Amino acid sequence: MSRELKSLFLLDPGVVYLNHGSFGACPAPVFADYQHWQRELEREPVQFFGARSGPLMAESRAALGKLLNASGDDLVFFANPTTACNMVARSLKLGPGDEVLSTDHAYGAMERTFLFLQKSARFTYTRRAMPLPFTTPAAWVERFLEGVTPATKVIFIDHITSASAVIFPVAEVIRRARAAGIFTIIDGAHAPSQIALDLAALDPDLYIGACHKWLCAPKGSAFLYARREHHKWLMPLVVSWGYLPDAEPGEHNLIDYHEWQGTRDMAPFIATRAAIQFQREHDWDTVRADCHALLRDLRARVQALTELPPLYPDDQADHWYSQMATLPLPEVDLNELRQKLWGEHKIEAPLHRFGEHNVIRISIQGYNTEADADALVAGLKAGLGR
Ligand SMILES: Cc1ncc(COP(=O)(O)O)c(C=O)c1O
Missing domain, CATH: 3.90.1150.10 (Aspartate Aminotransferase, domain 1)
Known part of the structure; x- marks a missing residue:
């Protein structure tokens, strides 16, 4: 300040x-780092994509993992939370009789992904009303979980909401959902750096975060965190070189499946390290x-x-x-x-x-x-x- x-x-x-x-x-120094990597690509595109980008991406994932208390192997970069949410929602095996329980505070673009998919897969997407004002986190959790029914297979909630700008008590929701056998997907677009995020302590099934918001990375940097046991069934939104046609189902690696999406700008992801560094230095x-x-x-x-x-x-x-x-x-x-x-x-x-x-x-x-x-x-x- x-x-x-x-x-x-x-x-x-x-x-x-x-x-x-x-x-x-x-910030300007982070933006300069971002442009530096774009120039490095243009100097020698074949070397950059063929040899350099993979290790640079791994270093950036490791730095992000260190910040969020997660292994870099459980994180994969996406251009934005919307894309990560699309991949996740399309990978879920949901059908008639299944319910995704959310709130009426969910971000419209993320919600639309589920509303779009429910038409073909015929699951139900429920926006549980969580009217303002809020009093205590405990009261919030009770009201939200009263919405769980035998059909609830997935809970999809924000960590910090967009329009209402409120931190939801997700730790308790995740804990209770796991005990009840319900899968949790957290939309944490606003969380990294706005709060001290500890993914190991939260332990959600899947967590989507943005780096280009509060972490101040260049636009086009977001991530998905996936618990190890979920790596094998998350389907690539864009199939590319990471797909190994002869591998057994489940043999592929989370990073291979989702990171390489054809020729694209990797600079926002690589420069995310500089954003982490900038905030640490300040x-x-x-x-x-x-x-x-x-x-x-x-x-x-x-x-x-x-x-x-x-x-x-x-x-x-x-x-x-x-x-x-x-x-x-x-x-x-x-x-x-x-x-x-x-x-x-x-x-x-x-x-x-x-x-x-x-x-x-x-x-x-x-x-x-x-x-x-x-x-x-x-x-x-x-x-x-x-
Ligand atoms: C809560 C929440 N989720 C997801 C998103 C989507 O982010 P993006 O547009 O970068 O995909 C936003 C964007 O503001 C958001 O506020």
């Missing part, structure tokens, strides 16, 4: 950028804590302005949010407010309707400062006529 950190990002300094959650933002545990403190304070200031109760409480354990939070707004015309915030104040923060609430989602990343918080409070004050 400093001007020095702000100056390392490529964002337009004229914009009050409070929307890291949508597409992340890449003491990201402290940055994350400072961002949370700024957001916590901003939440209180906006709440004082709107006089609306929060959608989830602050608590000592920081259960519900880290660097991104969704705050309720009064019943105003959101289009008008959006135009004012952007047109008059150059504030980039998403406004939308969530359930019964008008809301604003605020992201705080290391490049944000007190001045950004002040600008948002001033913009809302003017926009809401307070």
